[in-house]
Amino acid sequence: MEFTSLLNSSLDLNSKPLRFIDESPPQVKQQVLESSFIGLGRNGVNVKEEKGALIEELNRVSAENKKLTELLTVMCENYTELRNQLVEQTSKNMMNGGVENSNAASRKRKAESSNNNNIDVLNVGASESSSSDEESSKKLREEHIKAKISSVCVRTEASDTSLIVKDGYQWRKYGQKVTRDNPCPRAYFKCSFAPTCPVKKKVQRSVEDQSILVATYEGEHNHPQPSKVESNTSASNKNSNNLGTVPCSTSVSSTPATVTLDLTKPKAVQQESTNGRGTLGSPEMQQFLVEQMASTLTKDPNFKAALAAAISGKFLQSNN
DNA sequence: CGGCTTTGACCGGCGC
């Protein structure tokens, strides 16, 4: 793993002491240590005792450093394993299809869901319809729109009570309902960027975690993403429904999948989370992971203690 | 003044 080496280099604070102890000939060590204490005006016994204590301390710190390095290696291995599992799971979900909307417990929504799963069968068998061509084509269009359903989970600040999911498109709210299976109201949005755009969006807070907004997109946009257009034309944005030049890429896709965005995290992270496959190994993502690991490590009191010991060891060595 | 949000009313599908 690439960032393992990065972290190793930054964490190996006792690399010099290690080399000093392990690689230098014993005579040189003795000379250096003794000469270091010549100017201190101490007697020989004290100097020898202190030297022994320091070497012992250095050995201890070096061993601790080695342990930490091993621990980090294990962490990195675990991370790699988890990442592989995530990628595997994501690709499985993409292949299986189907909308996993835990909030949609109603009968009707169940029926819709089954329709979506069998959309290919419906399209193939559409010719058996006895209605007129106009009606059947209309039905097909509706089914096609329904087929383009994707569910997106967006984590927001708990204090944020609005049902706004910033995804780069312009939405007009046309209704709000409290549904039976969820005490939180469900908001209904239509894409307002293009009058002919058939895309609809439903936004509702998750029952389990109310800081998570579940946005369900129906249909496919027949126009470019407004925020991209606006960023190209430097137009001012009156509406708040986009993230400027860095929108959450939650555009409707034909492959039903649930994506979780964390709006409480930096935008770059959101993008990586949204993109999911293929970008986990990108330099930006690795940089973020390195920062994340560093942040996690610095919050660990044990790590802090070990780091302090290592630094104090280094200081002692440099003073000597 | 135009566009957006709010919210109560209405509609249609479904189960009993």
Add this chain to the structure above:
DNA sequence: GCGCCGGTCAAAGCCG
């Protein structure tokens, strides 16, 4: 047929 429920409409109000 009735009631429930999700989805949509549209009038009123708000805001820049």
